[in-house]
Amino acid sequence: MENIKFDLKATSVREINKFLHHEIADGTAPKITIENPDGAHNIAAGLNVNCEVEIRGHVGYYAAGMNQHASVLVNGNAGTGVAENMMSGRVHVRGSASNSAGASAHGGLLIIDGDAGLRCGISLKGGDIVVGGSVGSFSAFMAQAGRIVICGNAGAALGDSLYEAVVYVKGHIKSLGADARVEDMTVDDHQALESLLNQAGTSYSTHRPSDFKRIASARSLYHWNADANQEY
């Protein structure tokens, strides 16, 4: 496997992204290391090929945004919108992530070992998110499909206006949002959780699916107003 190194002190985000978009041949699956990210925005956004990218340090907004196929490791904290609108592949943040982590992701797996800020998994459309720590308020807001696993606590209004996405929480939930409710864990839920925790890595093997609660939509907002047809 090829090893390629970039240093953001010497090379711009534009040059690195251009390389990642155009210079990686299919099937080569190279390993790329990016040093000194220093909180730069949009690092490794728009990847569309199987490769491994390791970013050694903290990243700014939209790291690995709209990711397809690639596996991106952030050895630090991530700013707003890490792995936003991811389609496939894997993004792993060793530290904590700011707001809107994994927003509107259609596929792939986002792992955040630390905490995630506000609106984690907002408008989720089929992607999976595993958070080792806690998530902020309005997480899973209007989430449509996919799964969010929260090993710590959840902030206020969790799962507000949920569609078909499912949230699993191990810790305390400050409050549920409109139309979100706690449901019984099924056998399928146990299997799904176990699989997601396994995929997230060995450090997640200490969590037991039976300790989690399932949060899903009560579907009472699916139709705009139940009284809409009343006629007086």
Next chain:
Amino acid sequence: MNESHNSDRKVSKEESWGYDRSTLDYIQRAAAHGLYEIRGLGAKRKVPHFDDLVFLGASMTRYPLEGYREKCATKTILGTRFASRPVELEIPITVAGMSFGALSANVKEALGRAATEVGTSTTTGDGGMTSEERDSSKVLVYQCLPSRYGFNPDDLRRADAIEVVIGQGAKPGGGGMLLGQKVNPRVAQMRTLPAGVDQRSASRHPDWTGPDDLAIKIHELREITDWEKPIYVKVGATRTFHDVKLAVHAGADVIVVDGMQGGTAATQTCFIEHVGIPTLAALRQAVDALEDMNMKGTVQLIISGGIRTGADVAKALAMGADAVSIGQGVLMALGCNSESWIGSGGQHISAAQDYLKIGTESGYCHHCHTGQCPVGITTQDEFLEQRLRPEIGAKRLTNYLKTVNMELTTIARACGKNNVHHLEREDLVALTIEAAAMANIPLAGTEWIPGNGMK
């Protein structure tokens, strides 16, 4: 005696201005249903508009061009600020963003075919890109909306421009709405929603909150598409002067301003009629903002919201727009509010009964939200959507866009311009004090601009 006395008495019909029949209807409907009215299309009330302006054609002080013989250029280039591949259009008249979901796939195909024929662009809408519209449109603008329905990097890369939608003139500050009857299995699949739900999408973007965030978001979209594509920012007209400045600051190549007369597929009537400012006022504020920042010509401006005719386009360009977008006019060219639809043999078939079924008549219909469009345009119904055949729709729309463009060049030539983009404010006067004040253009026959020098 009494009876004949009564029948002689005149019935009093003194209508109230404040409680006229439409207000009475509104209150009684609210009392019956306990629910606000939702409808399609745009504001129906009369507001100061381009009709309140007229051109000063060439005479002694100006030299006209020959109407039928001399050339008048209409070429329009959008996205020259940062994009390596700006959008090049043959005419400054574009097709506004309207979603697959609001419109049928046949209609999206018809829009693409007509736009390609006349050399202009179409725009996706809230619901993702269909293969029908991508295949039929030479230039396709891909919208990035708060809902992010169907939003994906593959479609981003195959778009010709990207439009970040902050708001829309019919409902600035509001999110999308598509009632369950239009969420058929294909629409649902594209939007990752359960079929048949009443879809109410977000009014805020999921991954950015203010103009400083938007600057980074735009930068991300540029990075993903390798700085090739123009990025438009679309705002509904409210605090337009400041919104345009913030959009420029955030890095937009093109700004789209949609006035309150702009259409919608489904929004609360109170929202359509009472939130936002007229297109005329918004256009002037947008141009002021660009001039204030010395960005006129660097950042292009598209105006929309109630643009219907070549005269409207000419006035918009004279006031400082680079191009216009048309939504409702385009639908009407396809047959919206027409008495009939066109059968496979070219014969007109009456839609009167189907208008009646949804409680309206041709000429008054704004029932896009029902999904039961009698002429097959704003529907996902398998039966109704057959009423708009792509080739017939494309022909009618091509005719309409050509007509509007011919009217535009007719006016430009009469004003002595060999390029429609040379039309200028100086060519216009206003017919009403309101329009003069909003457009910052003198009242006809005077040099008076109400509030001149005040912003």
